[in-house]
Amino acid sequence: MRSHVIFGAGLIGSFIGGILTSLHKNTQLVCRPSIKQKLNNGLTLTDYLGNTIQIKELDFLTLENITQNGSEDFCDFLWITVKCTGIDQVSKEIKPLVGPNTIILCCQNGLGSDRVLQQYYPTNTILRVMIPFNVTEIKPGHLHRGSEGTLCIETPKQRLELVTSLVTLLNTSIMPTSQTTEMQALLWAKLQLNLGNSINALADIPVKAMLEQRNYRLIIAVLMKELLQVTKALQIKLPKLTALPAQYIPVVLSLPNSLFNLVGNKMLTIDPTVRTSMWWDLSQGKKTEIDYLNGAILEAALQVNIECPANKKIISLIKQMEQTNSNARVNIGSGTLLKEIQNAV
Incomplete structure (x- = not known):
């Protein structure tokens, strides 16, 4: 045995x-x-x-x-x-x-x-x-x-x-x-934090460097706000996984860099080389877990008749990247990506 x-x-x-x-x-x-x-x-x-x-x-x-x-x-x-x-x-x-x-x-x-x-x-x-x-x-x-x-x-x-x-x-x-x-609520709270995975994969830079750029943080904040709308409609109370309650994380992410560096400094307590698993998947030409992350939000949103255009757009961009040769990849700048999300929303 x-x-x-x-x-x-x-x-x-x-x-x-x-x-x-x-x-x-x-x-x-x-x-x-x-x-x-x-x-x-x-x-x-x-x-x-x-x-x-x-x-x-x-x-x-x-x-x-x-x-x-x-x-x-x-x-x-x-x-x-x-x-x-x-x-x-x-x-x-x-x-x-x-x-x-x-x-x-x-x-x-x-x-x-x-x-x-x-x-x-x-x-x-x-x-x-x-x-x-x-x-x-x-x-x-x-x-x-x-x-x-x-x-x-x-x-x-x-x-x-x-x-x-x-x-x-x-x-x-x-x-x-x-x-x-209460694992279901905990997994939703973890999913909220994982919404940076796809942005990191598209940005093609380490997580810390991504979080230091406000435009990338603004995109993650929009994705999180859509998730919070869905969990509220499903009556799921998210537990705290960080120093901040779930509903305040998008607010802190949206702060100007000077304030974010003060209020959200714990989010930057991460090794400067760390990248997300979705970045690794794309870099190795593998299929990502996007359907189980952002895709799970869309699936749940259908049950409560909520639109999640930002998450839908990110899924589309990741699936496009999955079709791209990893050696031919170029990172998507924060300004360009933010504009695409704003247009989708």
Whole structure:
């Protein structure tokens, strides 16, 4: 019987896998050969606060050596750390690992990926995981948590003791961990913060440099205001994920640079090299998670008859970029992008 399997271990998955391994938990990583090669000599985990963990050796599992029969191949906890776009395929591949008591943890951005897994495994407990921080690769074998935030695991009443035990284990200085019974509201709050992902991908510059330009912040603020209209209509109360309540974040983002640098200085407490996962997807010519982020807002807006033209425009721009050769990409200037959004609205 396996304990923890991290399926689709990239940056986030390898970071979680490294934490579990450092805590002496039986942990195996399923990842691409290129990732395995980078981690063959061990893993160093660091964060922006100066914490460091060294893992001498990781345990890997390949699809080829997952036995089709026998309960010994089932795992207690199966962490799904692929992008939303890969969930359907992964749902089929994980079947040999899923026993009747396997807990499946969904670690995706946006909304909706858990529904796909629930269709494949209707009798298993599926827990959503909210990961607010950013992980970057400093060099092969060195992963760095570059921003603040607490990983949060969904906690249904019937699994309270089990999840509490897991959270207590994982709650370390390098990866703060908590739990919630209100995951849907929390994911909407996280989605609000993720609305900068698409802008970062279009701007083609680091997140900190993007936030230092008011025009980019104004665009993110417009996207957030549309989301807040939708959540209000759905009667979803967003919890605080930052020092500011959800409704005040667009206000602070809209401030002139001089005031933003004072009031919103915590938003700039981020490594200057950090870029969002959507930027990485576009830079590697991959399909993005835009349908699970901005697209989720449009889907919910239809239920309450609300128009979200800014989010609709951003989806269109990202999908255009998905069709563009990553080597031929040029960044969209803040003024140009703001004008496009204003025209759409």
